[in-house]
Amino acid sequence: MIQDVEAETARLVGAAAANDGLGGEALLDAANAAVELAAARQPAPASRTWLGLPWLTVECYIPCNSSVFAPPSAQRHPSLAGLDPFRRQKDAAWGKSAGAAADMAAEVQMLLRALHSPADHVRAADGQQGPHQQPTGGIDAASATAAARLAVLAGLRIALWGNKADLSLLAGAAGLEEHHLAAPPEVAAAVGASTAAADAADASTVAVPASHIIVDEGEAVWEAMASLRARRAASVGDRGDGDGNGDGDGVRVDIVLDNSGLELFADLCLADLLLEAGVADRVVLHGKAIPWFVSDTLRGDLEGLLGSCEASQPPGGQVPAAAWEPVRALAARWRRHLAPTSAGGTGAWSWAAHSFWTTPAPFAWMSELAPELYNDLSGSDLVIFKGDLNYRKLTHDCRWPHTTPFVESLQGFRPAPLVALRTLKADVAVGLAPGLDSALDAADADWLVDGKWGMVQAAL
Numbered sequence: 001m002i003q004d005v006e007a008e009t010a011r012l013v014g015a016a017a018a019n020d021g022l023g024g025e026a027l028l029d030a031a032n033a034a035v036e037l038a039a040a041r042q043p044a045p046a047s048r049t050w051l052g053l054p055w056l057t058v059e060c061y062i063p064c065n066s067s068v069f070a071p072p073s074a075q076r077h078p079s080l081a082g083l084d085p086f087r088r089q090k091d092a093a094w095g096k097s098a099g100a101a102a103d104m105a106a107e108v109q110m111l112l113r114a115l116h117s118p119a120d121h122v123r124a125a126d127g128q129q130g131p132h133q134q135p136t137g138g139i140d141a142a143s144a145t146a147a148a149r150l151a152v153l154a155g156l157r158i159a160l161w162g163n164k165a166d167l168s169l170l171a172g173a174a175g176l177e178e179h180h181l182a183a184p185p186e187v188a189a190a191v192g193a194s195t196a197a198a199d200a201a202d203a204s205t206v207a208v209p210a211s212h213i214i215v216d217e218g219e220a221v222w223e224a225m226a227s228l229r230a231r232r233a234a235s236v237g238d239r240g241d242g243d244g245n246g247d248g249d250g251v252r253v254d255i256v257l258d259n260s261g262l263e264l265f266a267d268l269c270l271a272d273l274l275l276e277a278g279v280a281d282r283v284v285l286h287g288k289a290i291p292w293f294v295s296d297t298l299r300g301d302l303e304g305l306l307g308s309c310e311a312s313q314p315p316g317g318q319v320p321a322a323a324w325e326p327v328r329a330l331a332a333r334w335r336r337h338l339a340p341t342s343a344g345g346t347g348a349w350s351w352a353a354h355s356f357w358t359t360p361a362p363f364a365w366m367s368e369l370a371p372e373l374y375n376d377l378s379g380s381d382l383v384i385f386k387g388d389l390n391y392r393k394l395t396h397d398c399r400w401p402h403t404t405p406f407v408e409s410l411q412g413f414r415p416a417p418l419v420a421l422r423t424l425k426a427d428v429a430v431g432l433a434p435g436l437d438s439a440l441d442a443a444d445a446d447w448l449v450d451g452k453w454g455m456v457q458a459a460l
């Protein structure tokens with residue numbers, strides 16, 4: 001069995017080195033279909049080789065093709081089914097993340113307190129109960145909205161920087177308690193810097209944003225979420241429950257996940273804040289069905305993370321148990337969100353793992369290659385794409401001029417309003433203000449790939 005894995009790996013390395021033809025041999029049909037399309041759409045269709053096809057295609061073909069953990073192979077080798085060859089690396093990385101996770105949890109707890117205190121007043125006045133009730137009275141509506149905005153912007157920021165491996169830019173929670181209904185300085189700075197960059201007509205005056213968020217459409221995303229929140233509140237008022245986009249199942253937000261461990265933790269913080277801020281009734285978490293690019297999130301990673309967060313002792317032995325308590329408190333609620341109502345949970349979070357996510361296909365091809373997934377996403381009120389590879393697939397990994405509008409780079413992909421949260425680790429970037437790329441070149445020669453810069457970019 002191990003020999004099979006080694007032989008398959010050696011065969012792939014040899015095929016790539018020899019620039020053999022690519023396609024037709026993958027274990028996953030979905031990946032083959034994407035390779036077929038990539039080959040057919042090459043300017044010179046004859047170059048269907050490892051070196052002739054686009055980098056996105058061949059790069060993603062390796063993990064599809066070599067995955068002996070994919071269903072057909074797992075049938076041949078049942079003992080491999082469900083095995084994650086990257087388990088040890090994932091666990092080691094999470095062990096080093098406890099401090100950052102505890103900081104995030106402390107910040108989320110403060111945001112939650114800010115969200116709940118005005119709501120509590122209104123609930124008491126209205127005699128309402130329940131975790132996601134909207135304040136319906138007038139007295140606290142403005143402060144509740146302000147708290148929701150703060151929670152959403154902070155959640156976006158946490159999830160964005162969760163995509164940065166070392167998280168050195170993660171803003172702390174200092175000051176949030178005393179200014180709990182005002183945007184913390186780092187949020188205000190991010191918004192202000194981005195606006196200044198976007199407004200700059202003269203490219204020579206463009207400043208690199210101090211926030212390191214080079215495209216920040218967080219405020220626009222908040223506006224879209226505020227509409228969902230208002231619609232939900234009206235629906236709660238009318239019917240006693242949430243009602244979203246006409247599917248009768250409430251407001252739905254989807255998060256297309258990226259890495260497990262700390263990034264997943266950050267994404268769950270965002271998912272939690274969206275529920276608690278009254279933006280969404282439910283969140284669909286899209287993970288991977290097979291081990292993918294080492295650290296991408298599998299269902300087992302979600303379960304493992306929850307178990308670790310629930311433990312009384314934080315992983316890694318570096319963080320005092322007391323500092324872990326906010327993490328445990330979040331995990332207890334997250335466990336309930338993942339449990340169906342029939343099992344005493346809220347059923348607000350669900351897991352999905354379509355095989356399309358582990359193919360080389362850019363998302364512009366989704367409606368052709370995976371129409372059922374496209375249709376499913378069309379039922380969402382907002383889809384949040386996490387990470388660099390998802391961004392490359394959104395933009396088809398093209399050499400777009402940096403000022404290309406994001407919507408143009410999507411090439412028609414728009415199943416629902418969408419937002420990308422991504423730190424830059426590959427050299428595709430669109431939607432920049434004129435001159436910002438030159439300013440970034442001067443500030444940091446590796447700005448496109450060093451993961452120090454981020455984007456909150458939306459097509460709403």
Ligand SMILES: O=P(O)(O)OC[C@@]1(O)O[C@H](CO)[C@@H](O)[C@@H]1O
Pocket residue numbers: 059163258259293386387388389390392425426
């Ligand atoms: O998607 P992520 O985790 O943010 O980044 C993944 C990444 O590091 O690996 C991919 C493959 O090399 C690249 O697209 C990207 O730079």
